[in-house]
Amino acid sequence: MIEYIDVHxxxxxxxxxxxxxxxxxxxxxxxxxxxxxxxxxLLKTTNGLLEPDRGDVRIDGVSVYHADRDQTTEMRRKVxxxxxxxxxxxxxxxxxxxxxxxxxxxxxxxxxxEVVRKVCxxxxxxxxxxAIVMKKLPSELSGGMRKRVGLxxxxxxxPEILLYDEPVTGLDPINSAAISRLIxxxxxxxLVTSIVVTHDIEQALEISDRVALLTHGKLRFVxxxxxxxxxxxPVVRAFADRQAAAQAAIQLVERDDRDEENEEGT
Amino acid sequence: xxxxIVRSVTGVLARIGRTADAAFRHTGKMTxxxxxxxRATFTGKVSMxxxxxxxxxxxxxxxxxxxxxxxxxxxxxxxxxxxxxxxxIPLYVLGSVVTxxxxxxxxxxxxxxxxxxxxxxxxxxxxxxxxxxxxxxxLHSLGRDPVAVLAAPxxxxxxxxxxxxxxxxxxxxxxxxxxxxxxxxxxxxxxFLFGARMFWHSWDLLYSIAKxxxxxxxxxxxxxxxxxxxxxxxxxxxxxxxxxxxMMIITMLVLDAVFPPLFLN
Numbered sequence: 407m408i409e410y411i412d413v414h415x416x417x418x419x420x421x422x423x424x425x426x427x428x429x430x431x432x433x434x435x436x437x438x439x440x441x442x443x444x445x446x447x448l449l450k451t452t453n454g455l456l457e458p459d460r461g462d463v464r465i466d467g468v469s470v471y472h473a474d475r476d477q478t479t480e481m482r483r484k485v486x487x488x489x490x491x492x493x494x495x496x497x498x499x500x501x502x503x504x505x506x507x508x509x510x511x512x513x514x515x516x517x518x519x520e521v522v523r524k525v526c527x528x529x530x531x532x533x534x535x536x537a538i539v540m541k542k543l544p545s546e547l548s549g550g551m552r553k554r555v556g557l558x559x560x561x562x563x564x565p566e567i568l569l570y571d572e573p574v575t576g577l578d579p580i581n582s583a584a585i586s587r588l589i590x591x592x593x594x595x596x597l598v599t600s601i602v603v604t605h606d607i608e609q610a611l612e613i614s615d616r617v618a619l620l621t622h623g624k625l626r627f628v629x630x631x632x633x634x635x636x637x638x639x640p641v642v643r644a645f646a647d648r649q650a651a652a653q654a655a656i657q658l659v660e661r662d663d664r665d666e667e668n669e670e671g672t
Numbered sequence: 673x674x675x676x677i678v679r680s681v682t683g684v685l686a687r688i689g690r691t692a693d694a695a696f697r698h699t700g701k702m703t704x705x706x707x708x709x710x711r712a713t714f715t716g717k718v719s720m721x722x723x724x725x726x727x728x729x730x731x732x733x734x735x736x737x738x739x740x741x742x743x744x745x746x747x748x749x750x751x752x753x754x755x756x757x758x759x760x761i762p763l764y765v766l767g768s769v770v771t772x773x774x775x776x777x778x779x780x781x782x783x784x785x786x787x788x789x790x791x792x793x794x795x796x797x798x799x800x801x802x803x804x805x806x807x808x809x810x811l812h813s814l815g816r817d818p819v820a821v822l823a824a825p826x827x828x829x830x831x832x833x834x835x836x837x838x839x840x841x842x843x844x845x846x847x848x849x850x851x852x853x854x855x856x857x858x859x860x861x862x863x864f865l866f867g868a869r870m871f872w873h874s875w876d877l878l879y880s881i882a883k884x885x886x887x888x889x890x891x892x893x894x895x896x897x898x899x900x901x902x903x904x905x906x907x908x909x910x911x912x913x914x915x916x917x918x919m920m921i922i923t924m925l926v927l928d929a930v931f932p933p934l935f936l937n
Contacts, residue, residue, distance in 0.1 A: 455809050482815035489813075493806035506814050559814075 407431050407466060408567065408599065413451055414460035421447050422458070423623035431566075434593055434600040436610035438645060439620035445603040446490070448620065449569050452601065453485045454478070465567065483509065486560030486598075490572040492552040494544040500555050501540040504528055507562040528562035529555075531595075532588055550581035554588070561592060568592070570602040574609055582606065589613050607645050611635070619645060698919075702897045705819065706889075709827045712820035722825035723832075730791040730826070730892075731833025735840065737786050742841035745778040746770060746848035754857030763859045767867030770853065774845035775876050776936075780883035781928055783841045784891065787834065788920045792895040795826055796916040799899025800909040808900065823896045827889065834888025835881045842880055879935050887924055894920045 408429040415422040421444040429435050437445045450456040451463050454470050463470045465484065468477050486507070494503050504525045505513050512521050526536040532554040544552055553573065560568060570589065574582035586609045593600055593613075604610050610617050611631040619627040619634075619642055627634065627642050635646050712718050753766045753773075799822060802808050811818045846868075853859040898916035902908050 450809075453813055455812055479815060482813070485813070487810070487813035489806050489810060491806065493810040495807055495810070496801075496805075506816070510815075 407464075408452060408601070409464040410448070410451070410461070411464065412461035413448065413458045413463065415444065415447055415451065415456065415458050420623055422451075424461070425620070425623070425625055427618060427625060427628065429599060429601060431599055432593075432597050433615045434589075434602065434613060435616045435618060436602040436604055436614040437618045437620055438604060438607055438610050439626075441605070443620050444623050445620055446571050449571055449601060449603050452567075452569055453482065453487060455487075483563065484566045486563065486565035486568045488553075488557050488560045488568065488570045488573055490575055492544070492556035494552060494555055494559070496544055498543075499540065500529070500542050500544070500547070501525055501536075503544065503555060504559045504562050507559040509563065524562055525558075528558040531561060531592065532558045533584070534558065550577055550584070553577065553581075553585060557585075557588065557592075561596070561598075564596065565598065567599045567601075570600065570604075572603055572605065574604065574606050582609065586613055611646075698897065701901070702893050705823060705897050705900075706827075706893055708817075708819035709824045709893075712817065712824040713828060717817065717820040718824040718828065719821075722821070723828050726825045726829030727833055730787070730795075730829050731837065734787060734790055734833070734837060737790060738783050738837050738841050739844050741782045741786050742774070742779060742845040743848035745782050745841075746774055746845035747852040749773045749778065749845075750849040750852035751856045754853060754859065758857055762867075763857060764863040764867035764870070766853055766857070766859055767850075767864035767869075768871040769867075770849035770864075771846050771868040772871065772876065774849060775842045775880045777928075779842040779845050780838045780880055780887060781924070783834070783837050783884070784887040784924045785921070787830075787837065787887070787891055788917060788924065791830075792891045792920050793913050793917050795892060795895035796899045796902075796913045797909055799896060800902030800912045803900060803902045804905055804908055818900070823892075823900075826892045826896055830888040830892035831885065832888070834891070835884035838880055838884030838887075842877070879931070882935070883928065883931060886927055890923055890927065891920055894923060 410425050410427040413422050413425040414420070425448060437448060439445050447456055451458050452465075452470070457471060462472070465481055468481060470478075470481060473481060494500075495506065498506070501522075502516070505516050505521065507528070508521065508524065512524075515521055525540075529536045529539065534551065534554050539547070539551065539555070544555070547555065557573075573585050573589065577585065589600065589602065590613050592598060602610065602613065611634065614631060616628060616630055617634045618625055621641060627637060627639060629637070634642060637643065637646065750766065750770050753769045754763070757763055757766055757769075799808070802822075808818050808822070811821060850861050850864050853864050854861065895916050898912050898919065902912040904911075
């Protein structure tokens, strides 16, 4: 179980202003919201990449920020992170990149049949052919393949929690659908708890048990995809339905125009 | 008019305050980085293979450029000294001037400048690129300590290679000085070495190597720190690299100025 307790984070301006959220074991929750509202910041507080200014994040009851060294090591082993642009190590080939997702002692035995088997399995899990991609450098891969290798690196150590940061950003619709299908397959196969930060509301509604809408640093909505679709909240509506979003944008522009005309009139 | 003066003074004071604040923040973070490197080293978390890789790319690969720079420093010092001493001071004194000049100052400083340009800038650009492409975050998320994996091998390699490079630069600089003295002012090697021995202090060599150790610690520390602090894409990497080079050169020259009153009096 993952608990966010009154999480605050500011850079030059406040980004997260008191987020409280609980994610149950084996649940998939998507966090959606406009750009710059702190979705990725919230995700990065989950495994200690960003420390909240106030509040706490707990995994299975253990604080991410007040754990001792052994608990931190154990917690990091539990959590896999899929980065927005894969964040593969440029100087390593695909095999070596995926190896880094294994515990250190296994990574040191990179040529052992056991480790090679695990890496191959992880690559096959993300629908990549190990024989073709293993020796390639990240610069030789397409965007979709890089994301898959990033996903393979995150799952090779069999984590209990997977954090996805914008997994389909920058991908064409076919690759986006393939990644969504992979997220579902991995969840069903490994029973992993997943948090997905995404702009793609269709993806969020398709793969999630619950959807959370983050606006202005606070959670505006948390509920099932069906509740999300049925919500009367205008902001949720704008996200749930592209037509409503377009309508909201037009109304916003018209209101701004009216305000300008009124100012000129006075 | 008085308002203008108040504004100007306030502006200058604010600027001094911001610079001091930045200097203290950088110093604090670098101190923590140095402690992290020491902890990683003494707890055996640093890969020997990574240290050897850094020794190769930062140390061994710098030998040609360090050698050329040291040789030219020795030649120039010898020629200029010869020009000034001819018909005024006994020429064998040139041996002492060149040896002392190279060992006390030119060897360590010119080597440091080469290493800053060749290795320090590369480290900042390399780690800065890793930072902006989230590779350092990826290390964190995979349970690897970037200080142990990235910083420590570079600092250890700097500490080992820099004194050796300074020693090499001293040797080549003095050798080039001997050759230049022979051809520029007709001073033979025996007379040159006679002059060098006349004013020789063994302490000077230790002093020179000590400078190498200090520069070998400071250069990788600053370059790694600036790499870790990089923000904002390709432009940010360029900005961080430029700032790192400026910071390394100024720090190195300040430390160089601190050495004589501390160790030569």
